[in-house]
Amino acid sequence: MESQTHERTLDQGTAYERKPSAYKTELTEVGRGTPMGELLRRYWHPVGLSSHATGTPREVRLLGEDLVLFRDGAGRPGLVWSRCCHRGTTLYYGKVEERGIRCCYHGWLYDVEGRCLDQPCEPENGAKTRDRVRQPWYPVEERYGLVFAYMGPPEKKPVLPRFDALEELGEGEFIDVDDTSIGSGGGAVAPCNWLQHFENVMDPYHVPILHGTFSGTQFVPAMNLMPEVDFELTPRGVKSSSTRKLDGGKVMHRVTEVVLPTLRIVPNPFVGSYGKVESIGWTIPIDDTHYRIYTAGRVKEKGVLLPRAPDAAFRKDRREMTPEERRATPNDWEAQTGQGPITFHSEEHLRTSDRGIAMLRRLLATQLEAIAKEQDPIGVHFDQASAYVRLEAGQRIAER
Ligand code: FES
Numbered sequence: 001m002e003s004q005t006h007e008r009t010l011d012q013g014t015a016y017e018r019k020p021s022a023y024k025t026e027l028t029e030v031g032r033g034t035p036m037g038e039l040l041r042r043y044w045h046p047v048g049l050s051s052h053a054t055g056t057p058r059e060v061r062l063l064g065e066d067l068v069l070f071r072d073g074a075g076r077p078g079l080v081w082s083r084c085c086h087r088g089t090t091l092y093y094g095k096v097e098e099r100g101i102r103c104c105y106h107g108w109l110y111d112v113e114g115r116c117l118d119q120p121c122e123p124e125n126g127a128k129t130r131d132r133v134r135q136p137w138y139p140v141e142e143r144y145g146l147v148f149a150y151m152g153p154p155e156k157k158p159v160l161p162r163f164d165a166l167e168e169l170g171e172g173e174f175i176d177v178d179d180t181s182i183g184s185g186g187g188a189v190a191p192c193n194w195l196q197h198f199e200n201v202m203d204p205y206h207v208p209i210l211h212g213t214f215s216g217t218q219f220v221p222a223m224n225l226m227p228e229v230d231f232e233l234t235p236r237g238v239k240s241s242s243t244r245k246l247d248g249g250k251v252m253h254r255v256t257e258v259v260l261p262t263l264r265i266v267p268n269p270f271v272g273s274y275g276k277v278e279s280i281g282w283t284i285p286i287d288d289t290h291y292r293i294y295t296a297g298r299v300k301e302k303g304v305l306l307p308r309a310p311d312a313a314f315r316k317d318r319r320e321m322t323p324e325e326r327r328a329t330p331n332d333w334e335a336q337t338g339q340g341p342i343t344f345h346s347e348e349h350l351r352t353s354d355r356g357i358a359m360l361r362r363l364l365a366t367q368l369e370a371i372a373k374e375q376d377p378i379g380v381h382f383d384q385a386s387a388y389v390r391l392e393a394g395q396r397i398a399e400r
């Protein structure tokens with residue numbers, strides 16, 4: 001009798017066989033002393049709206065550091081390390097006075113640059129020794145309704161840049177600000193790494209899928225069309241140029257940019273009008289696994305940063321949606337927080353449509369190398385004239 005052979009086909013690609021998961025620490029982690037943390041610390045970052053800096057101390061967290069934002073009686077904004085340099089209680093419980101912020105515990109008073117002005121428990125209010133302590137502080141500047149902080153090495157502090165899109169106002173336009181993460185539409189603080197959102201700006205191919213068909217039209221019908229896309233480096237980041245062929249022989253051209261370190265320059269996807277990009281969003285790392293977006297834009301109506309075209313889709317505020325509604329109609333918020341607290345780059349399979357993302361990651365890696373070699377990263381300027389940034393982003397309709 002012939003012996004029976006049992007042919008056995010092995011299952012392939014099962015989850016059991018997967019390799020250990022890892023992420024690119026050098027691109028994602030933002031703490032002081034990490035490569036990206038040090039790169040980010042070469043630039044100014046918004047730390048709050050101007051209206052957040054008041055006589056009531058406000059806790060802010062930025063690049064993994066806990067800080068307190070306030071405005072002294074003379075109107076100067078201050079940003080100090082939250083732990084009092086006497087014995088460490090938080091200045092969040094402090095009281096703001098004419099000359100600075102006073103700690104609740106023993107009453108040490110600090111000005112907006114951390115100088116100690118009073119130590120009420122010490123002989124002569126500490127007059128002889130209080131100059132020897134300094135509450136750690138960061139320089140701040142206000143512009144566009146935002147408070148910007150510089151958290152890097154003092155000798156490398158660049159000029160706070162100006163942007164043409166926020167400087168050259170049209171008839172009836174003014175600058176408005178927002179801190180509710182409009183880019184993600186899910187809430188003010190997104191529970192995932194900042195790069196997941198930042199690199200999404202160089203991912204125009206997801207627009208017709210996630211925003212165009214999967215969840216129905218989320219912007220305008222024209223945005224549902226699959227674009228032809230070119231990516232290019234700019235002197236300040238990466239830009240994508242998308243072309244969509246519309247009915248009637250017209251073409252929609254759309255340029256979006258990422259500007260280092262974290263700026264999203266995205267023309268209004270609800271296409272309220274054409275022309276130069278209306279707003280700038282700063283994708284601010286709170287820490288390794290949280291970010292938020294501050295946006296400043298040219299508006300004609302307070303609170304309307306993204307005016308809608310007549311054919312724009314109605315979009316319910318994500319925060320008012322049930323979990324079922326969110327599951328059925330995912331958006332950027334769901335897609336990006338769905339990648340996890342820090343996405344595992346080891347599990348990715350980048351393809352042709354990801355070339356903008358690859359370009360951005362390479363550009364960031366090049367800047368890490370530059371600062372390791374004691375060079376300045378792109379987009380930092382030390383004189384006012386070069387710190388005026390002309391953006392290319394915008395959208396227009398043309399004949400084919
Ligand atoms: S801990 Fe702040 S004054 Fe003592």
Ligand SMILES: [Fe+2]
Nearest residue numbers: 206207211332
């Ligand atoms: Fe998106």
